Amino acid sequence: MGEGMKVWEGVRLYENTVCRSPEDLFLMIQEALRIGSGALLRVFSKDRGSYYVHALFDDEKLLLIEVIFMRTGGRIRGEGALRPFLGMMERPFIADVYSLGDGEIKDMILTNLDLYDVTPHVFLFELFTPKLWRSPIPPAIVESENLRSLE
Numbered sequence: 001m002g003e004g005m006k007v008w009e010g011v012r013l014y015e016n017t018v019c020r021s022p023e024d025l026f027l028m029i030q031e032a033l034r035i036g037s038g039a040l041l042r043v044f045s046k047d048r049g050s051y052y053v054h055a056l057f058d059d060e061k062l063l064l065i066e067v068i069f070m071r072t073g074g075r076i077r078g079e080g081a082l083r084p085f086l087g088m089m090e091r092p093f094i095a096d097v098y099s100l101g102d103g104e105i106k107d108m109i110l111t112n113l114d115l116y117d118v119t120p121h122v123f124l125f126e127l128f129t130p131k132l133w134r135s136p137i138p139p140a141i142v143e144s145e146n147l148r149s150l151e
Contacts, residue, residue, distance in 0.1 A: 010040055010098035017097070022089040026128040028097040033059050036099035040108075043095045045088035053085045056100075056108055061121045063105070064112055078118030086127075 013032055019025045025043070032039035041055045050071060056064040067076040067084045076084065100108070109116050 010038075010100035010104055011036065012096065012098050014095060014097040017095050018092055019089075019095050020092050022128050025089065025093075025095055025097075028095065029057060029124070032097050032099035033057075036104075037102040038063075038100040038105040040098040040100055041095060043085070043088060043093055045084075045091075045093050051084060053081065053088070055081075055085065056105065057124055058105060059124075061123050062119060062127060063109060063121065064115050065119050066115060077115055079120045082120065082122070 013035070014028050017024075017028065019028075025041070029039045029041070037058060039057045041053065041057075043053045043055070045051055045053075051067050051069045054064070054066050054068070055062060065078065065081040065085060067081040069075070
């Protein structure tokens with residue numbers, strides 16, 4: 001598994017912002033993309049064990065995603081990180097959102113190539129379509145045992 005995602009901060013737009021719905025986060029991402037070429041998220045949840053998600057988006061799609069469990073340091077990378085990311089949006093959560101320039105996005109991808117390779121490059125609008133986050137996620141995305149073992 002190695003180290004966690006290496007992160008460049010970019011321009012901090014929102015810090016410790018309470019989001020009551022996925023739409024709140026989507027609007028903050030849109031604001032970051034209006035200013036720059038990408039959005040870096042750090043999203044926190046107290047749901048099912050304390051964890052946070054790092055995710056990087058360009059103006060079209062998800063580029064990097066990783067879940068980090070605060071208590072154990074366990075990590076879920078790439079496709080398996082989608083379930084906890086979407087699951088945390090079912091209740092209020094806290095988000096930090098940064099705007100990144102094109103060069104910062106490229107640096108992050110090059111520094112995290114292993115993570116880039118395992119991340120499903122889902123379109124941003126698809127990820128935030130209400131029917132996606134309200135409906136059950138196919139079990140092929142991640143086995144719940146995998147999630148529990150890392151908490």
